[in-house]
Amino acid sequence: MTATAVAVEPAGRAKSRPSLARNRRWALGTSYVFLVLFAIFFLTPPYYMIVTSFKSDAEVAHMATNPWIIANGVTLDQYKLLFTQTDFLIYFRNTAIVTICVVVITMVVSILAAFSLGRMKFWGSGILATGIFLTYLVPDTLLFIPLFQIVRGLGLLNSYWSLVLVYPTLTVPFCTWIMIGYFQSIPKELDEAALIDGAGHMQMLLKIFIPVALPGIIAATIFAFTVSWAAFVYPLAFLYSSDQQVLTVGTVTSLIRADVYKWGMLMAGALVAAAPPLVIYAFLMDYYIAGLTAGATKG
Numbered sequence: 001m002t003a004t005a006v007a008v009e010p011a012g013r014a015k016s017r018p019s020l021a022r023n024r025r026w027a028l029g030t031s032y033v034f035l036v037l038f039a040i041f042f043l044t045p046p047y048y049m050i051v052t053s054f055k056s057d058a059e060v061a062h063m064a065t066n067p068w069i070i071a072n073g074v075t076l077d078q079y080k081l082l083f084t085q086t087d088f089l090i091y092f093r094n095t096a097i098v099t100i101c102v103v104v105i106t107m108v109v110s111i112l113a114a115f116s117l118g119r120m121k122f123w124g125s126g127i128l129a130t131g132i133f134l135t136y137l138v139p140d141t142l143l144f145i146p147l148f149q150i151v152r153g154l155g156l157l158n159s160y161w162s163l164v165l166v167y168p169t170l171t172v173p174f175c176t177w178i179m180i181g182y183f184q185s186i187p188k189e190l191d192e193a194a195l196i197d198g199a200g201h202m203q204m205l206l207k208i209f210i211p212v213a214l215p216g217i218i219a220a221t222i223f224a225f226t227v228s229w230a231a232f233v234y235p236l237a238f239l240y241s242s243d244q245q246v247l248t249v250g251t252v253t254s255l256i257r258a259d260v261y262k263w264g265m266l267m268a269g270a271l272v273a274a275a276p277p278l279v280i281y282a283f284l285m286d287y288y289i290a291g292l293t294a295g296a297t298k299g
Contacts, residue, residue: 049267050271051067055078059071060263060264078264087243091245091247098164102224109172118179140234148238163228163246166234167228191209
């Protein structure tokens, strides 16, 4: 009876192997089909933007032409007009200033707060950490009304420095939450060894935790950069002069007049505005993913 069982078992395994291989092929084929559909769906808008930005105004306005191809030849007139006849470069400069300031403020506050809440345990630190993250869940569409009163009271209305003041309300809570999880995942033996060697908390932070937590810091920096670069509600509420506008609002308000849409320059402006975040994500995507996932487990 034992010999019969031994003889039957290899036959059963031999039958299961083709079935497993066939299921794997079906799974891979299905995955590739959905991946191709996903890529087509999400790459269609950027493709349309690129094609439209290289068309002349006459071709864009001519409804009989195919909108997905360039029929009359590639032209850079939309980019030339955008840079020379609009305030796009001013918007770009203002956005860069606001973004750099917000990222610096956010990272300084977030790193210090996360280190205090994640490693220097004290009464109520867990509740405070949860409360910080819950503030991020409040949408900016509810906050801009009271923030408008604060900005007006400080005399910063119609100044892009008001964005430097209010953007951290969006970036600091989430970045602090990311850094708390990352700091908590670092083994406690590191700070214990540093304390034995006589290092203070600030020395521990600068010489041990920041180098070890660099992927998490990069992930938080990318998040703060993206929010500051792409925010729309606050600039729309706080800014109205052309010399103070940022890209998200200034490009739209300057290139849309009543029912006249400068589609070519709109697409060119959107592509140029999207270039810095795209470059940053392209070079730092691995660090961004590592920073978001490493804090999910604790050492």
